[in-house]
Structures are given as C-alpha cells and as structure tokens.
Amino acid sequence: MAACVIFKAMFRFFEKLVDPYQAYASDDTPPRALLPFLRNYLYPFKKIFWVLGVFSFTTAFIEIGLIWYLGRLIMLLTDVKPTEFWAENKAELISVSIFILTVRPVLQAVDTMLQNNAMLPNVGTLVRYRSHKHVLRQSVSWFENDFAGRIANRIMQTPPATGEVVYQTFDAITFSIAYLIGAIFLLAGADPRLALPMLLWIGLYGALVAWTVRRVGPASTASSDARSAVTGRVVDSYTNIHSVKMFSQSDQELDYGVEAIEHARTTFQYEMRLYSLMDIGLVVLNGFLVVGVVGWAIYLWTIGSAGVGVIAAGAALTTRLNGMSGWIMWALTTVFRELGVIREGMETIAAPIELTDVEGATSLKMTEGRIDIINLTHRYGRDFGGLEGVNLNILPGERIGLVGASGAGKSTLIKLLLRFYDVEQGSIKFDSQEISNVTQDSLRAQIGVVQQDSSLLHRSVRDNILYGKLNGSELEMLEAAKKAEAHDFILKLEDPEGRKGYDAQVGERGVKLSGGQRQRVALARVILKDAPILVLDEATSALDSVVEAEILDTLYNVMAGKTVIAIAHRLSTIAHMDRIVVFEEGRIVEEGTHTSLLATGGAYAEFWRHQSGGFLAMEKP
Numbered sequence: 001m002a003a004c005v006i007f008k009a010m011f012r013f014f015e016k017l018v019d020p021y022q023a024y025a026s027d028d029t030p031p032r033a034l035l036p037f038l039r040n041y042l043y044p045f046k047k048i049f050w051v052l053g054v055f056s057f058t059t060a061f062i063e064i065g066l067i068w069y070l071g072r073l074i075m076l077l078t079d080v081k082p083t084e085f086w087a088e089n090k091a092e093l094i095s096v097s098i099f100i101l102t103v104r105p106v107l108q109a110v111d112t113m114l115q116n117n118a119m120l121p122n123v124g125t126l127v128r129y130r131s132h133k134h135v136l137r138q139s140v141s142w143f144e145n146d147f148a149g150r151i152a153n154r155i156m157q158t159p160p161a162t163g164e165v166v167y168q169t170f171d172a173i174t175f176s177i178a179y180l181i182g183a184i185f186l187l188a189g190a191d192p193r194l195a196l197p198m199l200l201w202i203g204l205y206g207a208l209v210a211w212t213v214r215r216v217g218p219a220s221t222a223s224s225d226a227r228s229a230v231t232g233r234v235v236d237s238y239t240n241i242h243s244v245k246m247f248s249q250s251d252q253e254l255d256y257g258v259e260a261i262e263h264a265r266t267t268f269q270y271e272m273r274l275y276s277l278m279d280i281g282l283v284v285l286n287g288f289l290v291v292g293v294v295g296w297a298i299y300l301w302t303i304g305s306a307g308v309g310v311i312a313a314g315a316a317l318t319t320r321l322n323g324m325s326g327w328i329m330w331a332l333t334t335v336f337r338e339l340g341v342i343r344e345g346m347e348t349i350a351a352p353i354e355l356t357d358v359e360g361a362t363s364l365k366m367t368e369g370r371i372d373i374i375n376l377t378h379r380y381g382r383d384f385g386g387l388e389g390v391n392l393n394i395l396p397g398e399r400i401g402l403v404g405a406s407g408a409g410k411s412t413l414i415k416l417l418l419r420f421y422d423v424e425q426g427s428i429k430f431d432s433q434e435i436s437n438v439t440q441d442s443l444r445a446q447i448g449v450v451q452q453d454s455s456l457l458h459r460s461v462r463d464n465i466l467y468g469k470l471n472g473s474e475l476e477m478l479e480a481a482k483k484a485e486a487h488d489f490i491l492k493l494e495d496p497e498g499r500k501g502y503d504a505q506v507g508e509r510g511v512k513l514s515g516g517q518r519q520r521v522a523l524a525r526v527i528l529k530d531a532p533i534l535v536l537d538e539a540t541s542a543l544d545s546v547v548e549a550e551i552l553d554t555l556y557n558v559m560a561g562k563t564v565i566a567i568a569h570r571l572s573t574i575a576h577m578d579r580i581v582v583f584e585e586g587r588i589v590e591e592g593t594h595t596s597l598l599a600t601g602g603a604y605a606e607f608w609r610h611q612s613g614g615f616l617a618m619e620k621p
Contacts, residue, residue, distance in 0.1 A: 014117040018044050020126035028353040030134065034343055037350055041127055042166065048118055049170070055111040056174040062104055064182030067320065068189075069096060071313030078308060115171060123166050124159040131155050131349035139355035140420040149235025150228045151348055157224070158345030161338040168338075172331030176324065183317055187293070191300055194314065197292030204285055209329060212278045213336040219271040220340030226264035228344065233260045275333065282329055286322045293318045355422060355440070363442035368396035368431050369532040369563035371417070376426035378416055379586075386412050388586040390426070399564040401574030403604060404583030410567045412586075414537055417565070419443055430533075448531035448562075450555070452538040454522030456510030461490050462502040464510075464521055468529035476528060477502075484524035485554055489517055519551060527558055534559060536566035540573055571608055580604060 022044060031037045042049075080088055132155055143151070180202060187194035237244060237253040244253050297314040301307065371394040379386035387409045394400050402410045415421055416428060419435055428435045435443055448468075456464045465477050472480075481487040481502075493504040495512065510518040519539070526534070540551055552573060568574045575594040582590035582597070582604050590602050597604035 010113065011117055014113045015121065017048060017118040018122045018126070020044075020122045020129055024130070026134070026137070028356050030350040030352070032346065032350055034339065034346070037346055038162070038165075038342070041130065041162065042123065044126065045119060045123065045166075048114060049166075052111070052114050052119070052170045053174055055107065055114065056170050057178040059108060059111055060175045060178030061182050062107070063320075064179060064186055064317075066100075067313055067316045068186050070316055071310060074312045075307055115167060119170075120163050120167055124163040127159040127162045128155065131158060131345075134349055134353075137353050138351070139353075140415070142351070142354050146348070147232035147236060148239070150232035152235075153228050153231040154345040154348040157228075157341050158349060161341035161345070164338045165335050165342070168331040168335050172328055173335070176328040176331075179321075179324065183321065186313065186317065191297075191310065193300070194293065194296060194310070197289070197296055201285060201289045201292065204288070205325065208278065208281050208285065209332055212274060212329070212333055215274050216271065216333045217336045217340050219267070219274060220337035221343055222340075223264070223267040223271050224341045224344040226260070226267045230257070230260045230264050233257050271337075278329060278333065279326070282326055286325055289325075290318045290322060355419070357439050358437060361437060361439045364430060364433055364435070364438040364446055366431055366446045366532050370394065370396045370431050371533070371563060371565075372429040372432070373413075374427045374429070376413075376416070376423060376428065378412060378421065378424045378426075380412075380421070381424075386586055387416075390586075390588055392581060392588065392591075394563060394565070397561060397563055398579065399559060399577045400566070401577035401580040402565065402567045402583060403571065403574070403580055403607060408583035409586040410583055411537065413583075414449075414535055414565070414567065417535070418447060418449070446531050447533040447535055448526040448529045449535045449537065450519075450523055450526050450539040454510075454519055454539075456506045456513070456518060456521060458505065458508045460499070460503050460505055461493065461521060464506060465502075465524045465528055468525035468527070472528050477524075480524040480528035481521075483527050483554065483557070484520045485550065486517070486520035486524050490521075516551070520554075523551065523554060523558070532562055534562045534564045536564065536568075538567050538569060540568075540570070582607075 027040070031040055076089055077085065086093075135151060135155065184195050184198055184202075187198055234257055237257065244250060293314045294311065297311045301311055371392075373390055373392040373394075376390040376392075377386075377388055379388075385407070390409070390413070392400075402413065404410050416423055417435075419440055422436065430438075430443070430446065457467065462477065465480060466472050468480070469476070478487065481490060490504075491501050493513075494500045495504045495507075497505070499505060506512050506518075506521070510521070513521065536555065539555065556576075564577075566574050566577065574580060578593070579591060580594055580597055581588055582602075584603060590597060590600070590604055592600070598608060
C-alpha cells in the first residue's frame with residue numbers, strides 16, 4: 001500500500017513538471033519552417049530535454065560499462081582458482097551488485113518517467129491544445145476553403161507525431177549515439193585495432209541511414225497527404241449523407257472514396273518498399289559487424305594480443321548492437337516519417353491568421369444600436385460580384401428588410417457586418433465605432449443571428465441554448481426556451497441513450513430535431529444572448545407556412561427594442577418592416593416602406609408580382 005502511494009506521488013510529480021495549458025503569446029504568423037516550428041511549440045520542455053539528454057547518455061554508458069565488466073569478470077574467473085575467487089574479489093562483486101540493484105534502476109526509473117510521464121502525455125496535449133486554439137482563430141473564409149475532415153485529421157495526427165519524434169530522439173537516437181561512442185572506446189581500450197571494424201560498420205550504417213531517411217521523409221509526407229485526402233472525402237460523404245441518399249449516389253461516393261483509398265495504398269506501398277530494402281541492407285551490415293569484431297578479437301587472442309575477456313566483451317557488444325541497429329534504424333525512420341506528418345499538419349496548424357484584430361483594438365461599446373455603412377465596396381478580391389458603393393444608415397431600433405435576387409449582395413453585407421471578412425473599401429460603424437478598430441469577439445457579442453439553417457452543436461439542448469450566454473442561469477435558459485415556444489416539445493425529447501428533455505442530445509448539426517424544432521432551439525439561443533442587433537438571414541424560408549407563421553410571431557416579439565436587419569426571399573415576412581432596401585448587382589436601387597415601394601412600381605413591385613407562394617424568384621425576369 002505504501003509503495004502504491006509512493007509511486008502515485010512520483011507519477012504526479014513528473015506529470016506536473018510541464019503544464020500543457022500554460023499561458024503563451026499567440027502568434028498570428030507561426031513559423032512555417034519545420035525546425036523553428038518545433039522549437040516554438042516545444043520550448044516549454046527545454047529544461048526537461050537537457051535533463052533527458054544527460055540521462056540518455058548516462059544510461060548508455062552504464063550499458064557499455066556492464067559489457068566491459070562482463071569481459072573483466074571472465075578475465076577474473078580465468079585468473080584464479082574457483083575456491084579463491086570469492087575471497088579475492090568479494091568487495092568488488094558486492095559493490096557492482098549494489099550498483100546494479102540500486103543506482104542503475106533509480107537512474108533508469110528517472111529516465112523512464114521523464115519520457116513517459118513528464119514528456120509524452122504533455123507534448124501531445126500542448127501541441128493539440130495550441131493547434132486547436134490557433135485554428136479556432138482562423139476566419140470563416142479560411143474554413144470554407146478546406147475540408148473540415150482534413151483540418152480535424154491534421155489536428156489529431158500532428159500531436160502524436162510530434163510526441164513520437166521527441167520520444168525517439170531521446171529513447172533511441174541520443175542513447176544510440178552515446179552507446180556507439182562508448183562501444184568504440186571500449187574496443188579501442190582493449191586493442192585499438194578492434195575499433196576498425198566498428199568504425200567501418202558505423203560508416204556503412206550511416207550511409208544506409210542517410211539513403212533511407214532521404215527517401216522516407218518525402219514518402220511519408222506523400223503517404224500522410226494521401227491519408228488526409230481519404231479522411232476529407234469520407235467525412236464529406238458522411239456530412240452530406242442526406243444528399244447521397246436522396247440522389248441514390250452511394251456507388252458514386254464509394255468510387256470517389258476508393259480513388260483516394262487506392263492512392264493512399266500505393267503511396268504506403270512505396271514507403272514500405274523502402275523499409276524492406278532497409279531491413280535487408282541491415283542484415284548484411286550486421287553480419288559484417290559480428291564477423292569483423294568477434295573474428296578479429298579471436299585472431300588477436302590466437303596471437304596472444306588479447307585475452308578471452310576481450311572476445312567475450314566483443315561478442316556481447318556486437319550481439320547487443322546487432323539487435324540495437326534495427327531498433328535505431330527504425331527509430332530514425334520513424335522520426336523522419338513523423339516529421340513528414342508534422343510537415344503536412346503544419347499546412348493547417350501553422351497557417352497565418354488571415355483576419356486579425358488591429359493592435360490596440362478596443363471592445364465595442366453599444367449604447368443605441370445605430371449602424372452606418374459608408375461607401376462600402378467588397379468583391380472578395382475579384383473584379384466582379386459582391387457590393388459596390390453601398391451607403392446605408394440604420395437608426396437605433398429600426399427594422400430593415402433586405403431584398404434582392406440571389407447574388408445581389410445581401411449575404412455579403414451580413415458577412416461584412418459580422419466581420420467574417422475585412423472590408424475592401426469604405427467602412428462600417430456601430431454607434432460611430434469603426435468595426436475594424438474593435439475586437440471581433442466584442443463585435444459579434446452585440447449581434448444575434450438567426451439563419452435559414454441554424455445548425456446545432458452535437459450536444460444537449462441545454463448546452464445549445466446556453467451557447468448564447470455561457471454564464472446564463474437555468475431560469476434564464478428556461479425563459480428563453482419558453483419565449484421561443486420550444487419548452488413544451490423539449491420536455492418530450494429523449495435520445496437513444498435515454499437522456500430526456502433539456503439533457504437530450506440533438507445529434508450532429510441538430511439532425512434529430514425537425515426543422516421547426518431546430519429553428520426554435522436556435523431562436524432560444526439568440527433570445528438568451530439578448531444582443532442589441534438582430535440579424536435574420538432567411539430565418540424562416542426553410543419552414544412550412546404554419547411553422548413559419550408561428551415562429552414569425554415569436555420573432556416579432558423578440559425584435560422589440562432592437563435594431564433588426566432581415567433578409568428574406570419570402571417578401572411577406574418583411575412586409576411590415578420599417579424600411580425595405582432593394583439590392584441589385586451589389587448596389588442599392590430602392591428603399592422605402594412596403595407600401596411606398598409598391599406604389600413606385602419599381603424593382604420591389606416587380607419582385608412582389610412575380611412571387612409564387614410568397615417566395616422571391618431566383619432571377620429577376
């Protein structure tokens with residue numbers, strides 16, 4: 001029992017040597033070169049690495065010392081009669097035994113716990129934590145340009161690869177360097193000529209290592225890229241499984257996946273061919289090592305230049321190296337293979353942050369809820385599309401409806417208001433504060449958004465609603481659900497694991513709820529957030545007329561006292577807004593009330609006449 005307590009205390013001591021969640025200065029442009037990247041991430045382990053290096057060398061020299069002592073022991077056994085052996089060597093034998101039974105295990109235990117308990121769990125955790133934190137800071141557009149599955153795959157693959165590189169560096173590479181140095185001195189100490197076959201073997205072994213790692217690095221990177229591509233394609237199919245099933249395209253998706261799977265197989269085959277050639281070359285080299293060292297030692301013994309102890313030490317040493325050489329080679333190739341994985345992961349976790357807060361950015365202070373859009377132009381870096389010279393002033397508490405055909409610029413305006421993109425020309429001000437000069441988090445904290453397809457997190461209903469206000473109380477959360485008229489159906493929910501009501505899981509993107517239920521939970525989240533600006537991005541267009549009418553009643557209650565911007569294809573949902581703004585090809589072409597716009601007979605009136613069931617036609621006829 002006491003031993004158990006001692007070991008637990010020892011484990012806790014080593015496990016707490018480095019805090020993987022310690023504060024650090026976030027870098028918007030992390031190093032893109034491999035070694036600076038690793039140095040940056042692994043800096044908190046600097047002291048541990050130095051200590052580990054010392055212990056690796058120490059344990060290697062102890063191993064060499066034991067082989068040397070084996071040779072000495074044989075010499076001692078041959079020099080005296082058995083009956084006199086103990087009496088003449090008692091003190092030495094007891095000292096060596098005590099060292100082997102006490103000092104050696106303690107040193108090995110410290111070395112092992114530094115690697116297994118202080119370093120390995122914390123290296124992977126630190127890299128994963130900082131990588132995830134960095135990626136979460138990326139802009140929406142950055143995520144839109146990649147597969148979510150591939151991003152997640154790199155976040156998951158890079159930390160263990162980094163841990164493996166560090167582990168093999170100290171467990172195998174540092175140890176083996178010390179071991180080889182000690183082996184040369186051991187053989188040279190017995191007879192300098194014995195070091196010659198060892199040095200020749202080291203040279204040939206180094207050449208084989210260089211040949212292997214030069215090819216394994218690129219092969220590993222290609223193999224890692226291919227695996228990530230498989231993950232991306234598979235996740236893409238699973239994420240869009242409804243479309244796959246609706247269009248009966250399972251076979252097509254299988255072919256799409258198999259194409260990537262086969263590419264992953266061929267790249268991995270090439271990588272494995274390199275390892276096979278490495279193993280074959282290693283067997284040949286090790287044969288040379290055994291014959292060269294032991295045969296040479298026997299020859300020296302036959303001519304009286306070496307004792308039998310030298311033969312025993314040489315045989316033990318080459319036998320040990322014969323087994324170690326494969327381990328060392330595998331460790332080296334593992335390091336270079338994992339470095340390839342890290343390089344591939346760096347494409348994601350070392351990507352510069354595209355959208356940053358300006359230096360000295362302040363928090364947005366909202367007192368009225370006024371929005372001023374001044375000469376706004378944004379084309380996503382192209383020569384067409386987006387917005388062109390938009391000027392719009394929205395008064396505090398005013399409710400604005402945005403209308404226009406698809407591609408007219410409405411959604412672009414919303415994305416710019418949320419600062420998902422930086423404005424190319426012009427400016428946007430909230431209560432006279434330029435949004436590019438305030439922090440992104442403080443800006444978005446003042447805006448509540450209800451989208452057409454409000455996807456939910458794969459968590460409980462409670463977690464999803466409280467996402468709008470993490471420190472909200474249970475009472476506030478229940479009140480928000482009731483205002484969104486979601487409370488009653490939530491109480492009836494039960495997931496496959498038996499969790500009920502607000503504890504029920506909603507599934508990925510909320511797929512276990514109906515469209516109306518999902519929208520009400522999302523609405524409850526926005527109600528709980530209680531932001532002064534409310535954005536409705538086609539919030540009801542995916543719902544049937546009955547559910548839409550019910551949610552609209554709720555929305556109109558939520559709008560009270562807020563500045564509201566609503567996009568709608570179904571014009572009946574915004575007919576009662578204070579002002580309607582009509583977009584066409586990125587410009588504002590009309591604005592006014594529903595009645596005044598109908599009276600002018602312009603673009604809005606044309607949209608109204610061409611509605612079918614209240615929907616705005618996709619293209620202006």
